[in-house]
Amino acid sequence: MDFDDAANLAKSLMAEHKLRRWVFVFNRGKRTLGMCDFTRKRIELSMYFVTHNDEAAVRDTVLHEIAHALAGEKAGHGPKWKAVCKRIGAIPKRLDHEAVMPKGHWVAVCPSCGESHRRFRRPLLGRHYFCRSCGAESGQLRFGIPTLSGVD
Numbered sequence: 353m354d355f356d357d358a359a360n361l362a363k364s365l366m367a368e369h370k371l372r373r374w375v376f377v378f379n380r381g382k383r384t385l386g387m388c389d390f391t392r393k394r395i396e397l398s399m400y401f402v403t404h405n406d407e408a409a410v411r412d413t414v415l416h417e418i419a420h421a422l423a424g425e426k427a428g429h430g431p432k433w434k435a436v437c438k439r440i441g442a443i444p445k446r447l448d449h450e451a452v453m454p455k456g457h458w459v460a461v462c463p464s465c466g467e468s469h470r471r472f473r474r475p476l477l478g479r480h481y482f483c484r485s486c487g488a489e490s491g492q493l494r495f496g497i498p499t500l501s502g503v504d
């Protein structure tokens with residue numbers, strides 16, 4: 353699934369279930385599909401997971417995490433959490449948190465010349481990257497993780 357679509361889906365489900373003051377973020381986890389961070393009030397999805405799964409799977413995961421947020425940290429995967437799952441339409445089962453997600457390095461396609469740029473290390477937050485041939489104005493790069501078939 354596309355990152356933007358996944359983020360929009362997660363945000364709209366969070367709004368629908370009245371998770372006020374909670375935010376949605378992506379993470380780079382390779383072993384967990386989604387995460388509910390009670391301390392920071394964040395629902396997180398793995399970028400790897402999103403890239404390699406369809407909308408139905410992303411929706412199930414978001415609802416699973418929303419149920420955690422609504423049920424509270426102490427509920428774990430117990431009866432209280434399961435009751436919330438039933439109410440909001442989440443599958444009341446523990447997720448397969450050990451799913452192996454494929455490795456990928458970071459790829460960005462220059463919006464101006466279409467050349468693909470690769471990084472092996474995670475792009476730094478808040479830092480702007482740009483295509484050397486096109487410059488900072490027209491060649492802004494946004495790195496993502498490629499699908500299994502790659503972006504080339």
Ligand SMILES: [Zn+2]
Pocket residue numbers: 416420429446447
């Ligand atoms: Zn869970």
Ligand SMILES: [Zn+2]
Pocket residue numbers: 462463464465466467483484485486487491
């Ligand atoms: Zn370029």
